[in-house]
Amino acid sequence: MAAKLKRSPLAPEGFPSLPEIGGVSFATAAAGVRYGGRTDVMLARLAPGTAIAGVFTRSATRSSAVLDCQKKIAFHSEAGAAIVVNSGNANAFTGRHGEEALRAITTTVAETLGVPETRVFTSSTGVIGEKLPHERITARLAELRDSLSSGAIEAAARAIMTTDTFAKGAGAEIEIDGQPVRISGIAKGSGMIAPDMATMLVYIFTDAAIEQPILQTLVSALNATTFNCITVDGDTSTSDTLLVAATGASGIRVTEHSMAFMEGLRRVMLDLAQQVVRDGEGATKFVTVSVTGASSDADARTHALSIANSPLVKTAIAGEDPNWGRVVMAVGKSGAPADRDTLAIWFGDIPVARDGWVSPDYREEDAARYMKQPEITIHVDLGLGGGQAMVWTCDLTHGYIDINADYRS
């Protein structure tokens, strides 16, 4: 493992104080899967009756753990459940060894916690193509079970880090019918040294009582405007996993009509998603790309991602260069409809271009000053229709090259 990375300049001040969620407890261990001197296994136990929903990578080469979670996610059960995550090894592209390692872990977790194997969800993150030393994990499970604690969510967030430069957490307390409902979540992404994929893992817990199909619908819908709207480098992991567990411990029933819960969950998901971007490899700028006036929302998203993934746009931002020509280029290449003569661009509040040319009162020194900020907004209006989208990304810097061109030794 290479040298320790400096904490991202875009990181929050510290790990937030998160509400404890009844029905969830956490334990961590230093199992030495790959890393030394740090925790690398996280176990979460979920009370009987917990509903679990999930969203997973659509990669055609996704890992055994992801395939296994996908099989289990819609399976109805009132039994207790468990989530077990290791860092250091992604157990991806490891052929039948991958299935065997997965099975060894899920069987042992099920036996140790007394839950059905169909209710054991696992993730693995880290190097791919190497055999997961699963016995190092299973050997620690009894100890993990005995140290489960409802207050250990920050430790859990640390155990799932690979080369993240800070632990990521977000929470919300909302009121439903005057009663408190709590949401707490953790995420990892998107650093890598050891390497490999810039994997994103997210676990969110709530004490709301909610039926699994409703929770799944909600999570899938909210995912579309949160985690699915972030990009660091356009590369998609083999392991991306988002699990949301609702224990029901608050006794408050949430239905598909609960706007307060939906908004609370959305806020937690968006916060965690943006923290992943803030820890993007080598990132020095947090960038919001907002597209309006497209022919459809889907077209707006295509344009926004084309801008957010453009190496030329991202390097210009790294160089604090208000190089709006590259935004024009990214819109032009995206494949979605655009008309040069109705296109308008703003950097923050500064009108940069409109009607197919630079804005008449644009002064480059204003834009250059704006680009020096750590948080940048690029807004594009296509002047074609009502479609809109917003995505978040970071700049492309020497730090990214340092991290990713570093030889695995």
Add this chain to the structure above:
Amino acid sequence: MAAKLKRSPLAPEGFPSLPEIGGVSFATAAAGVRYGGRTDVMLARLAPGTAIAGVFTRSATRSSAVLDCQKKIAFHSEAGAAIVVNSGNANAFTGRHGEEALRAITTTVAETLGVPETRVFTSSTGVIGEKLPHERITARLAELRDSLSSGAIEAAARAIMTTDTFAKGAGAEIEIDGQPVRISGIAKGSGMIAPDMATMLVYIFTDAAIEQPILQTLVSALNATTFNCITVDGDTSTSDTLLVAATGASGIRVTEHSMAFMEGLRRVMLDLAQQVVRDGEGATKFVTVSVTGASSDADARTHALSIANSPLVKTAIAGEDPNWGRVVMAVGKSGAPADRDTLAIWFGDIPVARDGWVSPDYREEDAARYMKQPEITIHVDLGLGGGQAMVWTCDLTHGYIDINADYRS
């Protein structure tokens, strides 16, 4: 303009000796469009009867020059023709000023050379969104006309460079019915400092006699496996232009059945396309990505471009890291069909992965040694069908960040 870039380590030894093409003459001038102390305008005069075919960027924000060429390209005429190209300013996203500048140039070229305006093709490359000082170009046209020379193709290649680190030329002499036919071409791409888009401009000349519709069909078809198969950073220019002019001066008639001509033209196009990659911004490795066994050729191309454009693959190559997990990732995310368990990967001749895991006799030290070479081949077989594709790219290095994060001052 920023400091002069070092010649690419992947550059050929020097500009090749190209066959002169009857019916074509070149002239260049230092018009001071943006750069000082170098030529920045190129004029090519084409004899009456020349057939001209072209392929252009599909960007929705393409430049006035591209739009104008597209309008003119299929227009039949036996009159003489001209190609005029300036570097330093792309005349893109400049609203009605762009059309005015274009019109001023094409009118003056037409008058000066005595050719119809519909036979004047222009390209502009360089900074976008800034008004093109067209009067600096038109003021030099009489002088350019008076210095036209059939041997000045290398000077022409130099005048169209922006931040290319070497002038690009390629040629072929073929025999048709025992008679010589010549092809000579020049290209620019894909450097930038000043900046902007990594524009690619290509001009190829031949003394073959060929009807325009046949030439156009041929050029479009060959473009699909040459210039359309290279990528430096996945960003698409607003100005990409490829023009092929057949003067007929050899007296040799070429039809759609002439395999020798087709192969000669393909060789010149591929050579120029690969030279563009060899001058990719910051490139230190020339990379061939070959995909076989896909469900269709289109799917193979999707996978190949996903690998070639992946920042994680490109940085691994820069770091001489045989990180085949990133190739698996890029195949998985491409969106085209893939099956983890039939996937096989080679680095050069070294079998790296097969049947969903690392190859049994893979030794990382062999692959690591292979990655130190300046020319790398990544071969992926999907094991699904007969679809195949080949694309060329370069690595992603600190040099790319240096060039593109550099502020335009």
